[in-house]
Amino acid sequence: MSGHGAPSIAFNSEEKAHTGSLRLAIVAASWHTEIMAGLVAGALRGASDAGIANPTLVRVPGSFELPVAVARLAAKFDAVVALGVVIRGGTPHFEYVCQAATMGLSEVSVRTGVPVGFGVLTCDTEEQGLARAGLPGSVEDKGHEAVTAALATAVTLAQLGV
Template sequence: MSGHGAPTLSLDNPDLASLRLAVVAASWHTQIMDGLVDGALRAAAEAGITDPTLVRVPGSFELPVAAARLAETHDAVVALGVVIRGGTPHFEYVCEAATVGLTDVSVRTGVPVGFGVLTCDTEEQGIARAGLPGSSEDKGHEATTAALLTAATLRAL
């Protein structure tokens, strides 16, 4: 796990506050998901967004369809989930479906979708990335920052 090489991005941009932001979050692995959602909402607040839409879905497989619906009425969407490898191919199927599905939503709609789906071998890896106390990374915050800055860039084009 590495934040090595990550850019320094700032949410100090008055144009961000007017963006309509939606966060769609899976429900599996509550502790990790709570950290991801908190990070996303904190990034929204730092950008001056006071009322982001928050929607919960059962799992990461359901993120793309909810993101597609939210993209109809929002300027940016953040998809949050965690998939932890088990002993069957289910991990690969869910990870690929979520990744391809969310990419398709973004490209098809022109609405940026911040990718905050953790694909981990262990629960400990998820905790380390969830923005919890003691975590080394805050992927919910990072995904939201990426979505908002991309939305601002697209608006300026």
């Protein structure tokens, strides 16, 4: 399972005081509603765990649309999280969407300097997505992990003064 060896990130009280003041946006695709519901719930739980009461939640049609929405939001937020799921089918569509989402989100983060949490599941099967969605019975909670990673990066950059 891909979660093996993942770091455990918990904000201490000093960091939580800082994260609670950060502006966080969560951009979520709409395809695969059950998996997305788990990812969004995990992301909102991650925000709450970090002391952020009301993150902005924006929905877009699919994972391909995530980079443009994240790019627009990066100008107004301290961290942005992208959530989506792409499940392999019988055509090259999977590779094109995965590559576009990954490259687009990476480019936004590097260009803007705003941490972008990558919560896009790229799975061979729906079962793999369900296992990572943070639902009851899931072995991973990628929505929570994406928020925590973006906020931890924002805190680190702030501590460095950059």
